[in-house]
Amino acid sequence: MKRILAMLLSVICVLSFTCVSTYADEKSEDEEKAASIAESYLSAAAKNMWLYESNNLAEHTIQELVDTSGNSLLSDMSTDVNTQKILSSMDNITFVQEKSKYFREMRQRQDIQRNDFALEYTVTSASIEDNVATLSIIEHISFHYSSFPDTLSELVNYYDVDLIKCNGSWYVSDVTSTNDDFDAIYKGSEFTAEKADEIIALRDAHSLNDTSAIEAIMDDYNLSDNSNATLAGNTTWYNYNATNATAYAYTYVSQMFGKSNWSDFDKDAKEAGRSYYNQNFYDWGQDNTDCQNFASQCIWAGFNGSNAVNQIYNASTREYSPIMDNAGSYKWKGATRNHQVNSASWSCCNGRNGTIGFRKYIANEEATGDPDMIVESGTVSGSNSFASVYQNLKGALLHVDNGAHALIVTDVNGPARSQILICSHTADRKAIAISDFWNSGLIYYFIPQQIKVRNAPDVKITATLIRPVPVGRSLTLGGTTDITCNSLNVTVQSPTGQTFTANSSGRSVGKSVTLTSAGLYTITVTAQKAASSTPVVYVYTVRAY
Structure with missing residues (x-):
């Protein structure tokens, strides 16, 4: 590190007055060049992770400013680019390289094959000041798994890419993923691909939990679990329809359906990535914690929830959807945009300090001996498959990342994790194999079967x-x-x-x-x-x- 620091100090030299004086005239050209480098770099990393290519992820980065002996490869660098920023950039780029290597090797070992792979990039904002640029970029990935040839799989990633300009060329200095659980856990942790076994163990042990965030937000918005609802006399049971749950998931997952129609959406929708979310429900995506909220909506739809805002919550009668559980000690109810009162079990995977997240809700309901929602539940661990339950897994809820992230199973071709596709919010993923992100580690599963419906209508x-x-x-x-x-x-x-x-x-x-x-x-x-x-x-x- 000392040798690198000395080298870096030696390459920082006099400000290039030519670059500064022409910046105003060349702003659009600078943006175009910076965007080209950033998109090229993101594309190279994506192809390494998903197509198992071996692109050089040091190319067009700050790492190119030095050779293997630590000698400067450039004679001119703005003094506006301070030494500390460059030093931290080294670690940032190393993390991207190690992350890409990890996912490439993990996925390649499973021999996951993809067809019709496509990448799309949209720059939503660009900030350039002197020789430093920051670009916000949406990455849209689509493909078909060879084992699911008729299902289009898609995911959307959101990046902030920092670049430094030296000798007229742009170099990537940092890539920050704003919706990636993996980055949130491991960036800055000296992560390396060679520590795969330790990484898996850490993932099981690490609680990247949305609980604390949800609870803080619930406090901020004055949301509550409390209710004075009374039991209605007209009570019946509704069976779960997994087909409807999965259709709802596909309808309201963030996606572009493989089309290049970004121009159809305004800038705010592009940046938020939530243009496909159900506008009738409260949107936790603004706080990047919408996964269980979305999963609860899918389950609700599978139990025959009526998708009209006044039937989710009727402001006149102050009644929730009869497909929600708003009676007894433990509740499961969703919030609308205008009535931001939901139970933590609807929007949180698991609670703490007595708060009833979804897992606690199910456990507590079962403990009463008369649960309002009947589910088949269990866990798979290590790299085990879903052999005992996969035939009933369509429409099921999964909790991954130490039980902190919710997914809905949409397609099943067999018991292996690579044979099961999911949809999710935050991160927004459509028809992605479990094994692409969770090839091993503990997974909770919940297979809904029946829900008790109070005050059921006289016609179903x-x-x-x-x-x-x-x-x-x-x-x-x-x-x-x-x-x-x-x-x-x-x-x-x-x-x-x-x-x-x-x-x-x-x-x-x-x-x-x-x-x-x-x-x-x-x-x-x-x-x-x-x-x-x-x-x-x-x-x-x-x-x-």
Whole structure:
């Protein structure tokens, strides 16, 4: 380190007046050059991690300023670039290299094969001052696993890339991932790829827990677990529909569906990456802790939750969705954007100091002997598969990262972790194999089966939710009821506001619609048991892309 410091001090020299004087005139050109270097570097790292390439991740970085003997390779460096920044940059780049090597080797050992691999980069902001630049960049990755040829897998990463300009060229000095659990755990920890076994053990032991963040935020927003709800007399059980849970997951996970249509979204949506989140629910993504909130929504949809804001929480009657548990000592209920009161079990994987996170909620409910939600639960550890439960794992909730991060299982081809795909929020991932990030380590699983529904409507309306479909597809959209009804109505509203309706009686209603616009189609099914009965409404959505 002393030798490097001496070398670095020797290369820091007189400010280049030419660069400074022409900066104002060359600003756009500088941004373009810096962006090109940053995107090229991120692309090289991604291809190493996902395609098992061996790109040189020292190229175009601050490490190129010295040779292997510690001698300067450049004669000019701005004095604005201080020595400490360069020293810290060495470790930053080393971390990117070691992280890339770790994931490349871990994934390659599993022989995970991908087809149609594509990378997309969008620079959302650029700040350049003298010879230092910081760029905020969205990285969109898409591909097909060879074992899931018909399912498009996608993930979105958010980076802040720092660069230093020397002798007219830009060099990457730091890459900060703002939505990567791995970086949050290991950056700055002297992580190396060779310590793979220790890394796995640390991951199990490390509590990168959203609990403290959630609890602090709940305090800030005055959210609470308390309720004075009374038990309703009309109580029944609803069975879990895993197909609907997974369709909901695909509909509301952050994604671009493999399309280059970033221009369709405003800057705030791009930066937040939450343009696909369900706007009816409170958004914990702004605090980077939306994983369990999203998972709870998927479970709620699987139990037949009606996707209308006034049916999630009715401000007039102060009632939550009957598909939520708002009775007894332990609760599981979600918040809307206008009514920010949810239970910690809805938005937090596990609580502390008596707070009831989802795992504690399930455990405490089971301990009563009369649980409001019935699940099959357990754990797998080490690099064990899901051999005993994989056939029922679709639509299940998983907790990884020492139980601190929530995932929803969407596709299952077998018991191995590489044969099971998940969707998640924060980080935003769609149809990603468990083994791409959690090839080993403890995983909690929860397979929902039934939920106790208090104050159930006198007509149960159901529909088979579908995963997003391409524009131009024609579908029959509607619903069915559990009893014969005097009247049924379905209204389909397109993303542009156009409506299509159909009426019927009996036990089903449907309307054939061609999806001509990209976005969410909202389907509202209304049923009346008798002419004098109070209408029952069920709402769901279909996304066209």
